[in-house]
Amino acid sequence: MSLVRFLARPMLASSFVIAGLDKLKNADDTAKQLSPLLRRAAETLPFATDEKMLARVIGGTQVGAGALLALGKCSRISATLLAGISALNTFVEYRSADISTKEGRIARRSRLLKNLSLTGGVLLAAVDTAGRPSLAWRAEHLAMDAKKATGKQLKKTDRAVRKAVDHAVGA
Template sequence: MSVIRFLARPMLASSFVITGLDKLKNADDTARQLSPVLRRASESLPFQTDEKVLARVIGGAQLGAGALLGLGKMSRFAATVLALTSALNTYVEWRSADISTKEGRNARRAQLLKNISLTGGVLLASVDTAGRPSLAWRAEHLAADAKKVTGKQIKRADKAVRKAVDHAVGA
């Protein structure tokens, strides 16, 4: 792992870990703030669940994924989870912000920009392969190599069959 990744991942993850802890500690407030979104989510689930439980799940997901990203374990998966929860938080905070005063509107804009920046950071982390080829690149090159090998083998087999047919017909 490079020094940049070693430093940047925990720095990026720290905000999500603290937010996740806060959501777990204050599940009632989180459920109230996320209520419109959580109500729809709980209605669409095949089993009934409380909005407070979903709020805790979101907080736990942020805490766990933030810890994994900070430690450099399953970083791409953790960053993807954080991108999803960050997008959800951005939407909810934007909707629930107080915009009755100029200070409230400025705070709403600052919070939106911070959340968008964090979402962008974890989106970049979600596609970071740490200098190794991605699975898609590996699969593409494996298929190309297999096609080359197969093409050569087919040409050799074709020559062998033609030679055998020439010998059989000529005999």
């Protein structure tokens, strides 16, 4: 792991771990923020949703995925989870922010930009292969190499068959 990744992953993950711990401690406040979103989603979801439990799940996921990202273990999956949670948090915080005063609107915009920046950071971490090719790239190139090898073998076999036929007919 490069020095940049060694330093950047824990720095990026720290915000999510702290926010996750805060959500776990203050599940009631988070549930209150999630309530309007869940009321609309409850119409389409086939199961009842418990806001407090969802707040705890989100907090626990943030802590777990943030810790894994910081340690560099399953970092792409962890970063993908954090990107989804970050997008959800961005939406919920933006909708629930106080905009009755100018300071409130400025604070809402500042939090929006911070959350968008964090989402962008974990999206970059989600596609970071640490200098190694992804599984999709490896599979694609393995297939191309196999196709080339098969093509060469077919040409070689074709030449051998033609030579054998010419030899048998000419004999």
